Amino acid sequence: MQRTYFIYLLLALCVACGGRGVSGGDIADEANSNSRSEGHIAFNADSAFSFVARQVAFGPRVSGSKAHKECASYLEKTLAKYAHKTVLQEFSARRWDGATVHGINIIASFNLSAAQRVLLCAHWDSRPYADNDPLTENYRTSIDGANDGASGVGVLLEIARVLSACNTQTGIDIVLFDLEDCGKPRFETANYGDEKTWCLGSQYWSENPHIQNYRASYGILLDMVGVKNPRFKQEGTSVYYAPDVLNNVWKTASALGYGSAFVYEKSTPLIDDHLFINQITGIPTIDIISLDGSSNSGFFKHWHTTEDNLSNVDKKSLKTVGDVVLKVIL
Numbered sequence: 001m002q003r004t005y006f007i008y009l010l011l012a013l014c015v016a017c018g019g020r021g022v023s024g025g026d027i028a029d030e031a032n033s034n035s036r037s038e039g040h041i042a043f044n045a046d047s048a049f050s051f052v053a054r055q056v057a058f059g060p061r062v063s064g065s066k067a068h069k070e071c072a073s074y075l076e077k078t079l080a081k082y083a084h085k086t087v088l089q090e091f092s093a094r095r096w097d098g099a100t101v102h103g104i105n106i107i108a109s110f111n112l113s114a115a116q117r118v119l120l121c122a123h124w125d126s127r128p129y130a131d132n133d134p135l136t137e138n139y140r141t142s143i144d145g146a147n148d149g150a151s152g153v154g155v156l157l158e159i160a161r162v163l164s165a166c167n168t169q170t171g172i173d174i175v176l177f178d179l180e181d182c183g184k185p186r187f188e189t190a191n192y193g194d195e196k197t198w199c200l201g202s203q204y205w206s207e208n209p210h211i212q213n214y215r216a217s218y219g220i221l222l223d224m225v226g227v228k229n230p231r232f233k234q235e236g237t238s239v240y241y242a243p244d245v246l247n248n249v250w251k252t253a254s255a256l257g258y259g260s261a262f263v264y265e266k267s268t269p270l271i272d273d274h275l276f277i278n279q280i281t282g283i284p285t286i287d288i289i290s291l292d293g294s295s296n297s298g299f300f301k302h303w304h305t306t307e308d309n310l311s312n313v314d315k316k317s318l319k320t321v322g323d324v325v326l327k328v329i330l
């Protein structure tokens with residue numbers, strides 16, 4: 001994820017609903033059986049956190065690594081447990097240094113025949129460089145990406161679990177993008193702001209959606225949503241392309257009592273997966289991303305450092321975002 005200053009300036013309370021049969025396994029399945037016994041299904045913070053922990057346990061999800069391969073299979077299997085259809089979109093892309101990298105976008109769909117569709121997305125890869133680390137010797141170390149990558153995916157997996165027990169008729173597509181975070185590292189060249197070296201998976205999917213002429217009413221991207229005491233500001237790319245979606249989500253958050261997390265503060269436009277979805281597909285898509293004006297990057301303190309690990313992910317923040325998104329889509 002990267003900040004741009006000149007491109008355009010250039011660039012959910014627990015939802016209760018009737019349950020039907022669900023399959024199970026670990027904390028997520030315990031959450032399922034609890035919901036079944038309580039007769040309603042709720043976003044479960046422990047379950048969401050367990051999904052984050054599971055991803056991080058594979059190691060850095062860097063293209064070409066064993067961790068990347070194993071985590072892709074884990075995400076596919078987990079989504080296939082909950083969704084009506086799950087597909088892998090494999091692709092190749094050019095990295096900032098000209099190398100060809102292999103990526104896997106993972107798409108899970110609910111209610112395939114529904115005309116009205118909502119797009120939910122997050123990136124699942126982690127950055128191969130700790131190029132914002134206080135120790136320069138760590139620059140070429142790949143990071144855990146617990147908050148920057150795994151947190152957004154963890155919330156979406158838990159939402160998938162809730163949806164699998166819900167009688168919603170809405171068409172929902174969860175897309176996990178790959179190769180969002182392998183953009184040009186700081187230590188390479190001065191020309192740091194090359195936006196197209198980021199978000200390779202969402203660029204590919206936007207040009208080649210999993211269904212030809214894919215349409216959705218709106219989209220919500222989650223990125224870096226697991227930090228303690230999050231501050232989700234209204235960032236410029238979302239304001240520019242999807243102001244109505246933004247206002248609806250922020251209003252819903254306030255109504256649920258999460259107004260201290262979803263703040264009515266504007267920030268500069270970001271280069272993130274939603275930028276390319278908006279520009280290429282025209283689907284109005286916002287970015288729910290925590291921003292921290294006191295850090296040197298404007299993002300959470302441990303952004304792109306070796307400290308972006310599980311100990312810095314707060315399950316309460318995962319639930320805040322999960323409750324709000326569920327309330328908006330259901």
Ligand SMILES: [Zn+2]
Nearest residue numbers: 001127148181
């Ligand atoms: Zn990142």
